[in-house]
Amino acid sequence: MLSGYRMMWMMVLFDLPVLTRPERKAATKFRQFLLDQGFEMSQFSVYxxxxxxxxxxxxxxxxxxxxxxxxxxxxxxxFTDRQYETMVCFDGRIRAAQRRNPEQYVLF
Structure with a gap:
């Protein structure tokens, strides 16, 4: 079994310009890249x-x-999985339920 101190979470935060069409295209391409790498959107610019x-x-x-x-x-x-467990989330003024870790990897 993997230790909660060995398992990690990655959080990617970004601020990309979207004023011109090429900038919007580059930002969309980057977001899609993150999704393709298995990231989930937490907020619009946080994966x-x-x-x-x-x-x-x-x-x-x-x-x-x-x-x-x-x-x-x-x-x-x-940050470690143990640190992730201490995260507090709110949806509006309501405290949101803590997200669960994946039970296992999905193999393709």
Whole structure:
């Protein structure tokens, strides 16, 4: 069984310009890239993904770096599964239910 201190979460936060058509296209392409890599949208410019360890985090970080648009800012935060469990979420003024970790990986 994997330890909650070994399992990691990645959070990608970005602020990309969308004033021109090429900028909008680049931002959309980046969002789609994140979805294709298994990230889920938490908020419009915040995407999260569960990882089994630091090696997977490092590999994803390299792939993200290769796909960052030429303008805008992208930040990546990584934290353990145990830290993720302490996250508090609100939907409006109502405290939202905590999201569960994936039970297992889906194989394609």
């Amino acid at each position: 999260m993904r569960f990882c089994t360890g630091k090696e997977q985090v490092e590999a994803l970080t390299r792939r993200i770096g290769q796909n960052v648009p030429s303008t805008g800012k992208v930040h990546i935060l990584c």
